[in-house]
Every structure is written in structure tokens, then in C-alpha cells.
Amino acid sequence: MTATTPVRRGAARRAELENGVVQLLLSDGFAHLTLDDIAAHLRCSKRTLYTMAGSKEQLVSAAVVRFFRAATERVEQAAAAEGLSPAARITAYLDTVAAELAAASPRFLDDVASFAPAAEVYERNTAAAARRIGELIELGVAHGAFRDAHAGFVADLVAAEMVRIQRREVRSKTGLSDGEAYAELAALVTAGLSRSA
Template identity: 65%
Template sequence: MAAPTPVRRGAARHSELFDALVELLLTEGFAHLTLDDVAARLRCSKRTLYTLAGSKEQLVRAAVVRFFARATERVEAAVAACATPADRVAAYLRAVAAELAPASARFVDDMAAFPPAAEVYARNTAAAARRVGELIGEGVAAGDFRDVPVSFAAEMVTATMVAIQQRRIAGATGLADAEAYEALATLLLHGLARDPATPARPSAGCRS
């Protein structure tokens, strides 16, 4: 078997560094960290960091983009493993909660205070809200949810998700973002549930 080329080894090293950077920022936040601090934590040189991005600001934004991209992949995988609309909505919101769970309060606060990172979070929140709206629409069309106005349900979800992203929910309730998404999942699913007098389709659950 041929040995990996230097290009492939370099790409793998960059990927490992980015993953380690994301983990570091999730745990410690980033506003207080200098590039020297980051290099020391990742056990690499500042020169190596500059191969990833040209400045600390660019490095942070790239790490936040990577965090949400990887999270989106895992969330959609959780949805794909479910058979019914109710299971898919629950899986989506609870997978979002699980992805946000490792994020420290310091990281989330730093994102909110750093416009390039806040923009990435806002963009992903908007995309997530649209996705939940799609899933609700599928459930209503299939007869698995109440015949609620899909646009209203989607707008309600969007408003709540934006409030979570903007830290208004945390400020008002003390809930972490992951906890708020879990609460949203519970409230939404109970609100969408069919009338108990109307037989519901059996749930096939999610594939493990």
C-alpha cells in the first residue's frame, strides 16, 4: 500500500487541529484567548495556526463554521433515522440540544459578543427554523399532526430559536441553549399531538 502523500497528511493534520480548536473554544470560550494561548493549548506553533487562518478573528469564525457544519450533519443523520413526522421533529430539536450541550456558557456568550461568530450562529438558527417548519409541514400533510397553520407554527419556532440564539431565553429563564431546545421540543410536540380521541398512526421509532 502506498504511503499517504504529504498533501493528504497535511490535510489530515489541519482537520485534527480544527477539531481540537473547536473543542477548546467550546470548553473555554475565546474572547480571553490570544493566539499564543491557542497555540500552547493545541501544542502547535503560531505559524501552524496561520496556515488555518490569517488572524485570531478569522480562526474563531472558521472554527464556529466548522462546529455548526459538523453539528448539522449529525442532526440530519438523527432525523434520517426516524420513520414518522413526530419522531423526526423530536429527533431534530433534541439532536440540536445534544450538539449545543458541550458549549460552555462562556463560549455562547463570546459568540454573542463577536459579530462574525454571532452572524454564523444566526444564519444556522434561521436554517434550523426553516428545517423544523418543513418537518412540521410534512407532519400536517401526512395527517400525523393537528391541522394547525404551518406558517404560524414555523413562525413560533423561528421566534423561539432566534430568542435562544440572541441569549434572551437564557437571560429570562437561566436555561442554557441546549436546555431551551429540549424544552421547545417538549412543548412543540405536545402542542402538535393529535386529539387523543383520534387514533394516531403507530410510531416506528428511530433506527439506532
């Protein structure tokens, strides 16, 4: 056994706990949970949780950042897949956003919307996603795959709808989940950019 084995084991356990927090919050939300609840679910001590964050709020914020960071990596990988047309890249991007958000329970998303630090993380990710859609539109226009659309305008419309989705307005008006709303948005955007549109 090497001297680094306990360190590696500790790092692995910490990563396991961090992922466990993310999964718990995604499935159950967090507003109603106490640190005791989280510790019991993860089968660890409250003291262990305090080594990860100084408070429940910090623990939640870190978990939300971790969720969106991992989701963003998977979304970018999907959109960067070889052989995709510009329309397929946008669809892959928004469909993967939808798939990532499908893992989040309505309770989690409601709690995120109600907790300012988490809402800010979601909002920053939404803004970054809208910018990325704008880039994908510009590439599609430049390669002749899309009609000569104003990429900034379309991206702004996408951003506005993404913000409405994030704020739970689309769900309250239409009953669509965040994931379903993103799938509809992908279909509308790609159809509207089509050269035959």
C-alpha cells in the first residue's frame, strides 16, 4: 500500500458525497431539507458535510454549480459530434439541454428558482447557452445551411424563452416541463432557420 492510498480514498469519497448531494437535490429538491436530512441520506456525519461547505446554502450552491458544469460538458459534447449538420447541432444542443434538465425534478427546479444564489447559476448557464446558440446559428448561416437570418436576433429570442423556462413561467402557462419546453424550442428554431422557411 502506498502513502497516497488514503488520500486517493479520501478524494474518491469526497467526490462520491458531492455527486450524492447533487443526485439527492435533483430528485428531492432542497428547500425542505436540513443538513441532518442530507447527512442521513448520504450516510455520513454532519461534520463531513461541513468539510464540503460551511452551511446548507453553500452546499446547495456548490451542488447546483456542479450539476450545471457537468450538464454543460455533456451538452457541448453532443453539439460537437462529428458529421452533424448545423441544424442537427442546434437540435443536439437544445435536446441535450432538455435531457439534462429532465433529470431534475420539478421540486428541484422550483427550489432553484426560489433560492437567489442557485437562480443566478441557472441564469448564467442560460445566458451562456443562448450565446452558444447564436454562435451555432452564425456558423449555419455562414455555411449556407440556414437562411440569412440575424443570428443575434434569433439568439435573443432563444435567450428570452430560455429565461422564461428557467423562471418556471413556461411550465405555469403551458404545463410543459423544462425538458419538454427545450425540445419544442429546438424544433421551432431549426424549422424557422430552414432555407425553405
